[in-house]
Amino acid sequence: MNTPQDPKRPDALVDLYREASAQDAGPSDASTAQILAHARAKAAQGPGPAATPTDLDSPGQPGQHFRGEAANDRRWWLQALGSLAAIGLVSWLALQHLNEPGAPQLEAPQMDSAPSAASAPPPPPSAPAAPTAADRAASPDSAKMRSEVAPMGQAASSAADAAPPPAPASAGAGASSANTAPAPAIAPAPQAERRMPPAAAPTPVAPPMPAPAAPATAAVAPAYPAVSPAARKQAAEEKRAAERPAPPIAAAPAASEAASALAAAPTLPPCSADLDPQALAEQRRRIPAYDKALAAGLPAPAPLPVCRPAPAHEAEPAQPVDSR
Amino acid sequence: MVDALQDDQALMLAYAGGQVAAFEQLYQRHSQRLWRYFFRNTGNAALADDLAQETWFAVVDGAQRYQPQAQFMTWAFTLAHHKLVDHWRRHKAHRSLDEEDSEGMRLAETLFANSGFDPERLQGRKDLARALLAALAQLPPEQREAFLLQAEADMSVADIAAATQVTQETAKSRLRYARAKLRQAIEVTA
Numbered sequence: 001m002n003t004p005q006d007p008k009r010p011d012a013l014v015d016l017y018r019e020a021s022a023q024d025a026g027p028s029d030a031s032t033a034q035i036l037a038h039a040r041a042k043a044a045q046g047p048g049p050a051a052t053p054t055d056l057d058s059p060g061q062p063g064q065h066f067r068g069e070a071a072n073d074r075r076w077w078l079q080a081l082g083s084l085a086a087i088g089l090v091s092w093l094a095l096q097h098l099n100e101p102g103a104p105q106l107e108a109p110q111m112d113s114a115p116s117a118a119s120a121p122p123p124p125p126s127a128p129a130a131p132t133a134a135d136r137a138a139s140p141d142s143a144k145m146r147s148e149v150a151p152m153g154q155a156a157s158s159a160a161d162a163a164p165p166p167a168p169a170s171a172g173a174g175a176s177s178a179n180t181a182p183a184p185a186i187a188p189a190p191q192a193e194r195r196m197p198p199a200a201a202p203t204p205v206a207p208p209m210p211a212p213a214a215p216a217t218a219a220v221a222p223a224y225p226a227v228s229p230a231a232r233k234q235a236a237e238e239k240r241a242a243e244r245p246a247p248p249i250a251a252a253p254a255a256s257e258a259a260s261a262l263a264a265a266p267t268l269p270p271c272s273a274d275l276d277p278q279a280l281a282e283q284r285r286r287i288p289a290y291d292k293a294l295a296a297g298l299p300a301p302a303p304l305p306v307c308r309p310a311p312a313h314e315a316e317p318a319q320p321v322d323s324r
Numbered sequence: 325m326v327d328a329l330q331d332d333q334a335l336m337l338a339y340a341g342g343q344v345a346a347f348e349q350l351y352q353r354h355s356q357r358l359w360r361y362f363f364r365n366t367g368n369a370a371l372a373d374d375l376a377q378e379t380w381f382a383v384v385d386g387a388q389r390y391q392p393q394a395q396f397m398t399w400a401f402t403l404a405h406h407k408l409v410d411h412w413r414r415h416k417a418h419r420s421l422d423e424e425d426s427e428g429m430r431l432a433e434t435l436f437a438n439s440g441f442d443p444e445r446l447q448g449r450k451d452l453a454r455a456l457l458a459a460l461a462q463l464p465p466e467q468r469e470a471f472l473l474q475a476e477a478d479m480s481v482a483d484i485a486a487a488t489q490v491t492q493e494t495a496k497s498r499l500r501y502a503r504a505k506l507r508q509a510i511e512v513t514a
Binding site: 014016018019020021024025026028030031034038040043046 | 339342344351355356363364369372373374377381384449452456460475503510
């Protein structure tokens with residue numbers, strides 16, 4: 001056996017080979033320069049993944065050639081499931097929270113915008129309603145989402161919130177209410193206008209139940225030209241005041257329209273006698289807070305009442321008003 | 325400043341840490357041996373330059389992942405073997421002689437006829453060395469590579485087997501045949 005097992009053992013054959021190849025030229029200067037330049041460039045780049053697994057496949061590095069995750073590693077699957085579970089849990093909790101009676105609904109941002117409006121220069125007494133209407137105009141989908149999320153128990157409330165004022169008994173009464181009290185109907189107007197074909201707008205039909213949005217558009221559409229010059233001036237001032245401090249929600253045109261409409265808010269039409277009891281109760285619940293806010297010169301709390309119930313009904317105890 | 329007495333593994337780790345001088349020292353130590361490995365296997369200096377450069381590039385690129393669990397030379401010559409095999413695959417097909425020893429023996433028989441030896445001209449050790457190189461050039465590629473891995477990289481049979489991805493018995497057989505033919509050539513020369 002002439003195969004040396006120990007490479008350290010003196011080997012005449014290897015020694016002779018090394019002696020024979022001692023005169024070899026070796027690598028060229030150009031190759032050496034390129035190698036060293038590459039080494040310097042790599043060192044200047046700093047640590048980083050550069051080698052391929054094939055290049056590093058050596059007996060000196062078993063199991064440490066490629067440290068990235070394998071393509072068939074299912075760890076990402078667990079992470080995806082965990083993320084979905086977390087999202088589902090948060091959504092379910094949010095829905096539960098929104099379903100609670102008296103819980104803050106999606107109008108919460110409206111109240112959040114009130115302090116910012118309060119920090120602005122003092123607006124006219126009727127101006128504070130503008131941010132609420134602007135919020136609503138800026139996000140018309142919020143009303144839609146609110147009505148979709150609300151449970152059956154609050155369906156009347158949501159419907160009344162998005163519904164137009166109850167239809168008057170006669171067409172003349174409807175016209176007069178449109179002229180005198182456009183403010184309550186202005187909030188759901190953008191949504192209603194999107195739903196309505198334009199041809200249906202000018203025909204105020206008295207619905208048997210308080211809901212369809214078409215009369216709202218009918219009531220609002222002719223109301224804009226009927227706003228008094230004083231109210232329009234007031235609304236313009238209010239618009240300038242609102243634009244000066246750059247409120248967080250940028251919906252200036254919609255806000256100005258809503259403000260001009262709400263300028264005539266104090267006169268609410270009387271509620272129709274054939275109004276749905278639930279809707280009537282809802283209006284009755286909204287009226288005290290509304291009157292109180294107007295008397296104090298504060299922003300009217302949303303949702304706004306759309307009509308004023310008959311005095312006989314006002315003797316009944318009002319339900320607790322939403323603190324929002 | 326890199327200590328001149330540092331071993332190869334420490335130099336490699338130092339280079340991975342950003343010390344270019346460590347790599348320069350490493351290259352100074354082993355560039356000649358690595359180049360000779362390619363030159364003896366290919367017989368072409370320019371090609372040896374290219375393959376050696378590719379190997380050193382791979383060493384540089386793999387420095388960040390280098391783990392000193394084996395001799396640096398074992399790792400570097402394993403890379404060199406892969407480069408050589410890639411070259412052979414790209415440029416020429418070579419037959420394995422492992423499964424057919426008769427052809428290897430026939431090559432050994434014709435070794436001296438093709439090596440240009442002339443006993444009358446051989447004088448001293450220098451001539452023996454020259455005869456060894458000539459005989460080495462006539463070896464089958466696998467046997468020649470096995471011998472070169474032993475001679476240039478100080479690899480054991482186990483290391484040669486791992487680097488060339490064959491069994492230890494195969495590596496041992498290759499090395500044994502190579503050494504037998506070289507020794508026979510020298511003895512005849514002497």
